[in-house]
Amino acid sequence: MLKKGKKALALMLALTLMSSGCGKTETEVTDYGQISDSEVESSDSSSGAVEESSGKGISDMLGGTELEASKSFEIAGVNASVDVAYNAKDLKNLSVYKVDSISEDKVDEDAIVKSLLGDSATLISATDGKKYLKTDDDDSSYVINTGLWILYHNDVKANYFSGSLPLDTDDSTVFLHVYEGERNQIPYELLISYSKNFNELIVSCYPKKLGAVVGNEDLEDLYYSCPDGLFYYYTNSLVTFDLEKDMSDRPNACTMSADEVNETVTNTLKDMGLDVPTSAIDPYINVHDVNIPEGQEPKRLEALFFNNDCLDSVNLDGAIRDGYMVGVMGSLNGINIMQDTEKIDSEADQLSTGAFYVNDSGAIGLDVTSKYIFQETVTENATLLSFDEAMESFTKEAAENLTSEDIERANQKIVNFNKINLVYFPVPTENANEYLLTPAWSLEAQNSNYQTIARVLISATDGKFIKVLHDED
Numbered sequence: 001m002l003k004k005g006k007k008a009l010a011l012m013l014a015l016t017l018m019s020s021g022c023g024k025t026e027t028e029v030t031d032y033g034q035i036s037d038s039e040v041e042s043s044d045s046s047s048g049a050v051e052e053s054s055g056k057g058i059s060d061m062l063g064g065t066e067l068e069a070s071k072s073f074e075i076a077g078v079n080a081s082v083d084v085a086y087n088a089k090d091l092k093n094l095s096v097y098k099v100d101s102i103s104e105d106k107v108d109e110d111a112i113v114k115s116l117l118g119d120s121a122t123l124i125s126a127t128d129g130k131k132y133l134k135t136d137d138d139d140s141s142y143v144i145n146t147g148l149w150i151l152y153h154n155d156v157k158a159n160y161f162s163g164s165l166p167l168d169t170d171d172s173t174v175f176l177h178v179y180e181g182e183r184n185q186i187p188y189e190l191l192i193s194y195s196k197n198f199n200e201l202i203v204s205c206y207p208k209k210l211g212a213v214v215g216n217e218d219l220e221d222l223y224y225s226c227p228d229g230l231f232y233y234y235t236n237s238l239v240t241f242d243l244e245k246d247m248s249d250r251p252n253a254c255t256m257s258a259d260e261v262n263e264t265v266t267n268t269l270k271d272m273g274l275d276v277p278t279s280a281i282d283p284y285i286n287v288h289d290v291n292i293p294e295g296q297e298p299k300r301l302e303a304l305f306f307n308n309d310c311l312d313s314v315n316l317d318g319a320i321r322d323g324y325m326v327g328v329m330g331s332l333n334g335i336n337i338m339q340d341t342e343k344i345d346s347e348a349d350q351l352s353t354g355a356f357y358v359n360d361s362g363a364i365g366l367d368v369t370s371k372y373i374f375q376e377t378v379t380e381n382a383t384l385l386s387f388d389e390a391m392e393s394f395t396k397e398a399a400e401n402l403t404s405e406d407i408e409r410a411n412q413k414i415v416n417f418n419k420i421n422l423v424y425f426p427v428p429t430e431n432a433n434e435y436l437l438t439p440a441w442s443l444e445a446q447n448s449n450y451q452t453i454a455r456v457l458i459s460a461t462d463g464k465f466i467k468v469l470h471d472e473d
Helices: 006-015 037-046 058-062 109-120 141-153 210-214 258-271 308-312 346-350 387-401
Strands: 066-075 078-087 096-101 122-124 132-134 164-166 174-183 186-195 200-207 221-224 230-234 238-242 301-306 320-328 354-359 362-370 372-379 415-428 434-446 452-459 465-469
Touching (some): 109 174, 109 200, 132 141, 141 164, 141 200, 174 362, 186 210, 200 210, 210 221, 210 301, 210 320, 221 354, 258 362, 387 452, 415 452, 415 465
Parallel strands (some): 078 415
Antiparallel strands (some): 096 434, 186 200, 221 301, 230 238, 301 320, 320 354, 415 434, 434 452
């Protein structure tokens, strides 16, 4: 975590804002409560469900954990190669999920408001005389900055660093509805937004005064430690605190186990009308890609309440550890859900992760971004091609499906695909706005100017070509 003051910290929160076998076995279906049994039965024949792995582990299917491939081929008469390495030691077995893309008519705003603020909720309207949320008026800086990011993300004109959020954006492509009310007798603000530009729902809910959660309103900030157990911030230089050592006299006041925290998050999301699989909740999310020493298990992300005086002290004097943060709907089974599905869009990835803070009193703060409504798990443990088979399939599929236009940014003799990642990608079914979130290999080639030539996605289950993406101009 690189901390550059309250606004940057809150903005960061908004950004976090994840072919073998012994014959086909019966597909296991887990229904997330969005469709009826009859609809499940009628869709089985056309669901495109991936074959179950018949009990094989993922490293057995892939052919190991330290994976490498080097192959040559051609694209539209141009020499090409794939030279990649992938470490699969932390991979879990992967499922395939049927989802619908979210739309404005599927957003149950009443359920969200009721679940988070109950009967205390009141809509804050610009027509009531209050035209802005302002930090100077003790409105939540976290909700304000999430709202400002949404406006920026959707190209809505606003003063993004003013510390105030307009309540009337006068833009037909995105709505922002803000409510105030109470949770656990503490004043909260809740923002609900839907963007037609990205088919994206965003919910942000935080106390107006964060420190009220721990009984000290002077503690103005809330953030989390990383899975290496360290808490990072940045002023003139990067400084770290080891919470177990530096705050050994102040253990985490939250008594909840990881399973209990996950259950709280799952139930809260369900009450909000966002029923998701447990694989979409990550208590060890590594947002900032910190290095976990070999042999050390990742640690839970602790919620820390603090202010600038705490940061200026030797041992975070006055800071309070109370609760945990978990990532929500940015990944499944530990691999990222690819958000940019039409073009390579850095802004799409910036809103791909949700943050959920929980302590013994329940959910105390959250930023949730959702592009999909989960319908069912169609394959519990999907069969994957071996890595060598997948890369061999990649060379054939790329050669057959890419054209000279797809590699027009190439400025070297060989188009070299040397960046690889395993992701979940929404593969369309024959039904409108319905997809299978399927494990896919994403391979990327860059030119000598470090510009992406093409990002190619193939299914990790059968090696078939899915899509080619290019940088936005």
